[in-house]
Amino acid sequence: MSKADRPDQPGAKERFDEEKATATVKGAGTPDLDAGIKAIKNVMKTLPARPGVYRMHDAKGDVLYVGKARALKNRVTNYTQVARLSKRLQRMVAQTRSLTIVTTRTEAEALLLEAQLIKRFRPPYNVLLRDDKSFPFILLREDHDFPQVRLHRGARRTKGQYYGPFASAGSVRRTLNALQKMFLLRSCSDGFFRGRDRPCLLYQIKRCSAPCVGRISTEDYEELVADAKLFLAGKSTGVQQKLGTQMAAAAEKQDYELAAIYRDRLRALTYVQGSQTIHAEGLGDGDVFALAEKAGLVSIQAFFIRGGQNWGHRAFFPKGTEGVELDEVLTDFLMQFYEEVPPPARILVDRDLAEAELVAEALSERAERKVELSRPQRGARRKLIDQATRNAVEALERRMAESTTQNRLLRELAETFELDGPPQRIEVYDNSHIMGTNATGAMIVAGPDGFVKNGYRKFNIKSNITPGDDFGMMKEVLTRRFARLAKDDPDRAKGDWPDMILIDGGKGQLSSVMEIMEEAGVEDVPVVAVAKGPDRNAGRETFHLPDGRELTFPTNAPLLFYLQRLRDEAHRFAIGTHRAKRAKSFTGSTLDDVPGIGPTRKRQLLMHFGTAKAVKSAALDDLERAPGISSAMARQIYDYFHPRG
Numbered sequence: 001m002s003k004a005d006r007p008d009q010p011g012a013k014e015r016f017d018e019e020k021a022t023a024t025v026k027g028a029g030t031p032d033l034d035a036g037i038k039a040i041k042n043v044m045k046t047l048p049a050r051p052g053v054y055r056m057h058d059a060k061g062d063v064l065y066v067g068k069a070r071a072l073k074n075r076v077t078n079y080t081q082v083a084r085l086s087k088r089l090q091r092m093v094a095q096t097r098s099l100t101i102v103t104t105r106t107e108a109e110a111l112l113l114e115a116q117l118i119k120r121f122r123p124p125y126n127v128l129l130r131d132d133k134s135f136p137f138i139l140l141r142e143d144h145d146f147p148q149v150r151l152h153r154g155a156r157r158t159k160g161q162y163y164g165p166f167a168s169a170g171s172v173r174r175t176l177n178a179l180q181k182m183f184l185l186r187s188c189s190d191g192f193f194r195g196r197d198r199p200c201l202l203y204q205i206k207r208c209s210a211p212c213v214g215r216i217s218t219e220d221y222e223e224l225v226a227d228a229k230l231f232l233a234g235k236s237t238g239v240q241q242k243l244g245t246q247m248a249a250a251a252e253k254q255d256y257e258l259a260a261i262y263r264d265r266l267r268a269l270t271y272v273q274g275s276q277t278i279h280a281e282g283l284g285d286g287d288v289f290a291l292a293e294k295a296g297l298v299s300i301q302a303f304f305i306r307g308g309q310n311w312g313h314r315a316f317f318p319k320g321t322e323g324v325e326l327d328e329v330l331t332d333f334l335m336q337f338y339e340e341v342p343p344p345a346r347i348l349v350d351r352d353l354a355e356a357e358l359v360a361e362a363l364s365e366r367a368e369r370k371v372e373l374s375r376p377q378r379g380a381r382r383k384l385i386d387q388a389t390r391n392a393v394e395a396l397e398r399r400m401a402e403s404t405t406q407n408r409l410l411r412e413l414a415e416t417f418e419l420d421g422p423p424q425r426i427e428v429y430d431n432s433h434i435m436g437t438n439a440t441g442a443m444i445v446a447g448p449d450g451f452v453k454n455g456y457r458k459f460n461i462k463s464n465i466t467p468g469d470d471f472g473m474m475k476e477v478l479t480r481r482f483a484r485l486a487k488d489d490p491d492r493a494k495g496d497w498p499d500m501i502l503i504d505g506g507k508g509q510l511s512s513v514m515e516i517m518e519e520a521g522v523e524d525v526p527v528v529a530v531a532k533g534p535d536r537n538a539g540r541e542t543f544h545l546p547d548g549r550e551l552t553f554p555t556n557a558p559l560l561f562y563l564q565r566l567r568d569e570a571h572r573f574a575i576g577t578h579r580a581k582r583a584k585s586f587t588g589s590t591l592d593d594v595p596g597i598g599p600t601r602k603r604q605l606l607m608h609f610g611t612a613k614a615v616k617s618a619a620l621d622d623l624e625r626a627p628g629i630s631s632a633m634a635r636q637i638y639d640y641f642h643p644r645g
Helices: 035-044 071-081 087-095 107-121 169-183 190-194 220-231 235-252 256-274 326-337 357-366 381-403 403-416 469-486 507-519 556-588 599-608 612-617 619-626 631-641
Strands: 016-024 052-057 063-069 098-104 137-141 149-152 160-163 286-294 297-306 311-317 345-351 371-375 425-433 437-447 457-462 500-504 525-532 542-544
Touching: 016 525, 016 556, 035 071, 035 098, 052 071, 052 107, 052 403, 063 071, 063 087, 071 098, 071 381, 087 098, 087 507, 098 107, 098 556, 107 326, 107 357, 137 169, 137 220, 160 220, 169 220, 169 256, 169 311, 190 507, 220 235, 220 500, 235 256, 286 381, 297 326, 311 381, 326 345, 326 357, 345 381, 357 371, 357 500, 403 556, 425 556, 437 469, 457 469, 457 542, 469 507, 507 525, 507 599, 599 612
Parallel strands: 286 345, 345 371, 425 500, 500 525
Antiparallel strands: 016 098, 052 063, 052 098, 137 149, 137 160, 286 297, 297 311, 425 437, 437 457, 525 542
């Protein structure tokens, strides 16, 4: 077997026999059923009756389909019996010009390899898990005296405990928010931790114990970490009892400040326990899947249960399901899904799978422990299946009912940038100045109903920054914005916190913004930076994400047009605010700063004296003779411009 045919994942234990057969019909141009059958028959001559995986290629060599078989010869032979094939499979055979065969020791190994190759090649005739983004985990690091807790995606190379998967980044952020309230663990980076000489905002709002500046000992912090591990393992009852005992002991000693801290942590824990919308006591670690189908569209609802706790749910809409039996759709989905996510001990499904035992065997081999696959018939687990089924049906109905452009765009936005759901509040920031003068910042707001004009805000840059320092301007704007949010709505109950932030800029601007937000103690608001394309061409923008990824869109993509409108509206508002400030500076006068001088008196003085300079140099008697100016006001104006020594 060639290197390209081996599993991608390090340490994979699949053992494949190095047997490979390829047959190609050269010169085949347009799709031709006879040519496809001929290519298949050429391969059949050398096929063994052994387990394995086959790949069907078109004339260009692109993979059309990946399949597995218990006996390769028998399975591939079926494709030559055209009358028994569906129209979809007939089209596939007509496009086939070559096959690649890989034999395996067992059918379970073939099933695992099939899922790996489908994920790698994404063939058009396979059922595909469309949402193949990496799933988020919570990482509790163990390589620091004061372990950090944070969201993690990708390869699990950092030393520590990984908890997941979670349904979305939003599910992780909610859990991290709860962990901060309950256990006061730090979420900042090591660099930020080392650079502190005073506690950050999170300490002030009682969401961190400030180990960076010695507000907690190593031993006490280790105790918090141990409690957090128990909570994440589903043993929150013991943590709750411990907090209750500590609160009572502190109150008995009349240490009411400490008792209040334990009380707040206990309240946060109780809230989290009460907010579990999915009750899975007794399930331990398990995933629940249910499928709904209508008008050719398939929805699969997944619930993620770890330690008996709900870690979120997500709806998937696989493609390539036309003409495929629903149990086969679910089987293919499960194998692709667990290509990236470690299988839990139990998997509950809403229907009987023809290859249930084979799937369980393959997943057990991947997990290196027993994985149970079952369809519950009664009891609490059946209720979970029923709940997942209802969610699958509702998700499918919502998908089909979302016909308005705005809803589709927000849903696509959420999927593209891995938000928890369609954002209800998007904040877009931009700055405007000319050579650093009259610097202003601007924020616009958009949501399901379009632009929210009454949510727009302008910021007069007050700090002394270097002219043209866009980073410094953005720092002041965001610092002021989130300081106000933390003060006015610390629990985020009013709907004023953004679900997403869009900024105008590239990698440098994004990096600066992420540092600003970390310093402000805000780490759970998704941020995207939009950089102009080459030669500042609209349509060639690059979208930068905090994890280093860069996204681009086709020039005619509706989502790109929407993001451009957001960016352009922020730019328009920023420029308008800047121009108004600049115009005011051009038309302003020294009279504006005189106490008691309003627009009417200013106009009267200018009409009488002609210029503000003449008013400034006028004698007291001249000021008293001006229309509408009393003796007292004249004295006030004169004293302002001629202060007594």
